Amino acid sequence: MTEAHSNGVVVLEDVRKTYLMGSEQVHALAGISLKIEPGVFCAIMGPSGSGKSTLLNLLGCLDRPTSGKYFLAGNDVSKLNDDELSELRLKYLGFVFQSFNLIPQLTVRENIALPLFYLGWDAAKSAARAVELAEMVGLGNRINHKPSELSGGQQQRVAIARALANDPKIILADEPTGNLDSATGEQVMELLKSLNESGKTIIMVTHEPDIAAYAGRRIHMRDGHVEYIENV
Amino acid sequence: MFKLERLRLRQNIELGIKNLMLHKLRSSLTMLGIVFGVASVIAMLSIGEGASKEALEQIRKLGSRNIIITSIKPVEDRQAAATTSFMSVYGLYYEDEQRIREAFPQVVATAPIKLIRKEGRLFERALELRVVGTTPEWFELVKRRIVAGRPLLPRDIDKSSPVVVLTEYGARRLLATEETIGQLLRIGRDYFEVVGIVQSEEGGSSGIQMPDQEVDAYIPINVAKQRFGDIFTLVTSGSREMERVELHQLIVETATNEDVEPTAAGISAMLQRFHKKVDYRVDIPLALLRQAEATKRTFNIVLGSIAGISLLVGGIGIMNIMLANVTERTREIGIRRAIGAKRKQIVIQFLVETVVLSTIGGFIGILLGVAIPLAVTYLAKMPTVVTLWSLLLSVGISMSVGVIFGLYPAIRASNLDPIEALRHE
Numbered sequence: 311m312t313e314a315h316s317n318g319v320v321v322l323e324d325v326r327k328t329y330l331m332g333s334e335q336v337h338a339l340a341g342i343s344l345k346i347e348p349g350v351f352c353a354i355m356g357p358s359g360s361g362k363s364t365l366l367n368l369l370g371c372l373d374r375p376t377s378g379k380y381f382l383a384g385n386d387v388s389k390l391n392d393d394e395l396s397e398l399r400l401k402y403l404g405f406v407f408q409s410f411n412l413i414p415q416l417t418v419r420e421n422i423a424l425p426l427f428y429l430g431w432d433a434a435k436s437a438a439r440a441v442e443l444a445e446m447v448g449l450g451n452r453i454n455h456k457p458s459e460l461s462g463g464q465q466q467r468v469a470i471a472r473a474l475a476n477d478p479k480i481i482l483a484d485e486p487t488g489n490l491d492s493a494t495g496e497q498v499m500e501l502l503k504s505l506n507e508s509g510k511t512i513i514m515v516t517h518e519p520d521i522a523a524y525a526g527r528r529i530h531m532r533d534g535h536v537e538y539i540e541n542v
Numbered sequence: 543m544f545k546l547e548r549l550r551l552r553q554n555i556e557l558g559i560k561n562l563m564l565h566k567l568r569s570s571l572t573m574l575g576i577v578f579g580v581a582s583v584i585a586m587l588s589i590g591e592g593a594s595k596e597a598l599e600q601i602r603k604l605g606s607r608n609i610i611i612t613s614i615k616p617v618e619d620r621q622a623a624a625t626t627s628f629m630s631v632y633g634l635y636y637e638d639e640q641r642i643r644e645a646f647p648q649v650v651a652t653a654p655i656k657l658i659r660k661e662g663r664l665f666e667r668a669l670e671l672r673v674v675g676t677t678p679e680w681f682e683l684v685k686r687r688i689v690a691g692r693p694l695l696p697r698d699i700d701k702s703s704p705v706v707v708l709t710e711y712g713a714r715r716l717l718a719t720e721e722t723i724g725q726l727l728r729i730g731r732d733y734f735e736v737v738g739i740v741q742s743e744e745g746g747s748s749g750i751q752m753p754d755q756e757v758d759a760y761i762p763i764n765v766a767k768q769r770f771g772d773i774f775t776l777v778t779s780g781s782r783e784m785e786r787v788e789l790h791q792l793i794v795e796t797a798t799n800e801d802v803e804p805t806a807a808g809i810s811a812m813l814q815r816f817h818k819k820v821d822y823r824v825d826i827p828l829a830l831l832r833q834a835e836a837t838k839r840t841f842n843i844v845l846g847s848i849a850g851i852s853l854l855v856g857g858i859g860i861m862n863i864m865l866a867n868v869t870e871r872t873r874e875i876g877i878r879r880a881i882g883a884k885r886k887q888i889v890i891q892f893l894v895e896t897v898v899l900s901t902i903g904g905f906i907g908i909l910l911g912v913a914i915p916l917a918v919t920y921l922a923k924m925p926t927v928v929t930l931w932s933l934l935l936s937v938g939i940s941m942s943v944g945v946i947f948g949l950y951p952a953i954r955a956s957n958l959d960p961i962e963a964l965r966h967e
């Protein structure tokens with residue numbers, strides 16, 4: 311491990327992601343180097359098609375770069391196999407999606423407890439933890455409801471609670487307020503902000519300046535490159 | 543680590559049951575294929591087993607070292623008899639027995655049988671009897687238990703004694719008991735002393751040896767010949783037929799199982815020389831036994847194939863539903879993978895679902911499969927045997943059907959790209 315990434319929870323070195331569309335190469339990421347220190351609230355911004363989601367998927371270990379290096383909490387992600395990537399996600403990451411992505415058949419409590427199932431927790435312990443998290447996001451009275459019985463904002467709060475269940479180092483959010491009205495979106499952002507204040511690293515994709523304003527660092531992307539970085 | 547995996551298996555089963563419960567109708571319809579598949583395996587095997595067991599039992603009773611030669615009326619005679627007052631002469635001769643004994647040293651015993659229909663009267667009771675003229679050796683060959691008194695003995699033949707042995711069944715019909723021994727049974731115009739009662743043959747519909755549906759009276763063969771002769775008049779629906787038959791059947795016992803077939807071939811060749819017409823049939827219970835066993839094997843193969851096909855259909859049904867299930871739950875798979883589920887865990891999750899489904903189906907199938915033979919036995923009076931191995935086999939099969947047909951959809955689910963899966967609508 312070099313000095314450069316010893317103090318970053320996320321370190322990218324000239325990361326490229328190239329898709330082949332027929333015979334044409336699409337450079338979704340065209341050489342990105344950046345470092346995100348623990349406890350940073352970071353927004354990724356940029357026009358549609360600039361590679362924000364591609365970058366977030368890479369950071370989330372859902373994908374591997376075509377070239378370049380990615381270190382997550384000191385692990386060289388590009389060298390890991392599928393199982394090891396899964397383990398890394400389970401250990402270090404929590405996801406929040408634009409479309410909430412709760413499992414419709416499961417109750418709020420069961421959805422929140424999902425990461426604990428893969429961590430091998432026993433049922434009673436994980437149920438207790440799920441209830442605790444539901445209370446934390448203000449949904450203690452909804453634990454036995456199905457996602458379809460909740461409003462969008464409530465669903466996103468459940469998703470955040472689920473992302474917290476494994477006590478991750480980083481929370482990755484792809485347009486978490488994209489499907490919410492501005493008032494509800496603000497509630498969700500307040501929740502993320504308080505999580506950041508309690509020490510979580512948050513990396514969030516958005517193209518709304520109001521939402522990006524919650525972040526201390528804003529990475530602006532264009533055509534697969536980092537255009538510039540704003541620090542507040 | 544091991545404990546951790548086991549824990550997840552239990553949770554996976556709970557999860558699987560929960561998912562199946564979400565689609566109760568779909569799950570039960572999917573299960574039906576397995577239910578009927580397993581039920582048909584068990585039911586068919588038990589009916590097959592019952593039928594063949596009965597057949598084998600009957601054949602075994604005839605003795606595996608025996609050759610049975612039966613007189614049959616030649617075809618030509620059958621047609622002639624219908625038109626003219628023709629007397630048909632056919633069947634085994636008294637000398638055939640002697641000839642066989644002399645020609646084949648491996649023959650250890652022979653028992654001739656001569657059948658005569660006569661009215662019998664014991665006290666006030668009169669019944670149509672089937673008089674069986676035979677020798678003491680018959681009782682040794684068929685191994686009937688003596689219920690009362692004694693069987694025929696060599697001295698009965700030597701002295702041409704007018705004695706009769708009844709079967710249990712015949713005795714019951716004639717209202718004869720142990721007390722009857724020593725009493726006189728009138729057969730035709732002659733009187734015979736009842737000396738013993740032997741056990742009836744059970745069941746019996748083999749057609750080779752006479753079943754005891756009739757009131758049998760066993761008398762010494764020489765007495766039968768003296769008193770009743772060899773000519774019989776059959777009265778059938780108005781027409782009278784005359785027949786001359788010396789022996790109706792000859793049972794030959796050989797020393798070993800290996801002797802049976804060559805001896806039978808030798809006897810056939812010999813009889814051919816002495817009989818102008820083919821008025822006899824040579825049966826080998828051992829061969830019949832082998833044949834029955836081969837038939838049973840074929841039967842099992844056929845049943846097995848039918849059951850296999852129905853299980854295959856059941857399995858394909860499961861696979862079809864599970865593929866639809868995987869497509870329907872693509873997003874869920876993406877979510878689970880994003881959270882940190884490994885491919886293997888997705889495989890297990892979906893596999894557990896199909897195995898739970900097919901195992902429950904298998905157990906319902908067993909209940910049904912055991913109930914069907916019971917109903918068949920009760921309603922059709924057919925013997926059935928539900929064997930333990932058929933139960934184990936079907937549980938095993940149904941579980942493997944779950945694994946085999948669940949594997950492909952499960953692997954397909956686990957191979958979904960998480961990013962693609964999350965985007966799935």
Ligand SMILES: Nc1ncnc2c1ncn2[C@@H]1O[C@H](COP(=O)(O)OP(=O)(O)OP(=O)(O)O)[C@@H](O)[C@H]1O
Pocket residue numbers: 329330331336337338356357358359360361362363364365
């Ligand atoms: N699986 C893929 N196959 C081919 N090209 C892809 C794939 N995923 C992304 N791309 C391409 O990579 C580029 C970046 O896509 P990406 O989804 O990262 O954009 P984005 O910044 O998230 O846009 P938006 O704001 O619309 O969500 C686009 O040109 C897109 O067409």
Ligand SMILES: [Mg+2]
Pocket residue numbers: 362363364
């Ligand atoms: Mg995007």
